[in-house]
Amino acid sequence: MTTITLAARMGGAYRMKAGQTVRIENPYGTQAVDAWALADDGAETGDGTVQYSSMEHTRSVNSSIYVDKGLAVMGMDRRPLFTMVEDTTPGHHDTQLCPCNGPLYADLDQPAEHRSCAGNFHDALSQIGLAMPFTPASLNLFMRVAVGPEGEVLRQLPEARPGDHVTLRADRDIVLVLSACPQDVTPINGPDCIPREIVLQFSEAA
Ligand SMILES: [Zn+2]
Numbered sequence: 001m002t003t004i005t006l007a008a009r010m011g012g013a014y015r016m017k018a019g020q021t022v023r024i025e026n027p028y029g030t031q032a033v034d035a036w037a038l039a040d041d042g043a044e045t046g047d048g049t050v051q052y053s054s055m056e057h058t059r060s061v062n063s064s065i066y067v068d069k070g071l072a073v074m075g076m077d078r079r080p081l082f083t084m085v086e087d088t089t090p091g092h093h094d095t096q097l098c099p100c101n102g103p104l105y106a107d108l109d110q111p112a113e114h115r116s117c118a119g120n121f122h123d124a125l126s127q128i129g130l131a132m133p134f135t136p137a138s139l140n141l142f143m144r145v146a147v148g149p150e151g152e153v154l155r156q157l158p159e160a161r162p163g164d165h166v167t168l169r170a171d172r173d174i175v176l177v178l179s180a181c182p183q184d185v186t187p188i189n190g191p192d193c194i195p196r197e198i199v200l201q202f203s204e205a206a
Helices: 055-062 102-107 117-127
Strands: 002-006 011-016 021-026 033-039 072-074 080-087 139-141 144-147 153-156 164-170 174-180 198-202
Touching: 002 011, 011 117, 011 198, 033 080, 033 117, 055 072, 080 174, 117 174, 164 174, 174 198
Parallel strands: none
Antiparallel strands: 002 198, 011 174, 021 164, 021 198, 033 139, 033 174, 072 080, 080 164, 144 153
16 A cells, blocks of 8 residues: 555545545645546547547546445546545545646636646646646536526535545556646635645555
8 A cells, every 4th residue: 555645635546546546635624626547557538638638528438417425436438547446535536627727727816826727737747747738627626506497507515524535447458647626716625725735545555
């Protein structure tokens, strides 16, 4: 077992072998974690990139707007990249909202250097020598976004408790990218708007 603390506001990219798991613990219960996966088995989309986690395909295959225990996140080939095999939270992890990004923080009157989940995605990939030409939609772990009766997108406070965690299992060789969301203007990371670290525990590769 390898334990890594992902610092508040930061991202990381982690190579995982098929069958390997990562336990993502939310020590304070309030922190949203944006997640992506890229295939690390040579699979490509046909559009010039490696297979990547597609929230559109995930919602289509699962017939759900949420990712919950037992559901997988798909590539554009509709094949699972990883599956959520454990979840101690109330569930309903968001797939709808884009990762926070530079233009969003500009609209919130934040300085250009404000960190974002989109920026963390590209920074984390570059640290292991990879790049993507765009920012895919993210799976937003621990983030609560409901849909109202008229289709309203309802941003809610996180409902995880301190120490709650999810466990993801790689279904093929992947690069998992995680971002401890730096949002500190709106309360998506809790009513005190303080981004916090998360703790990762990787099982040994089989
Ligand atoms: Zn974010």
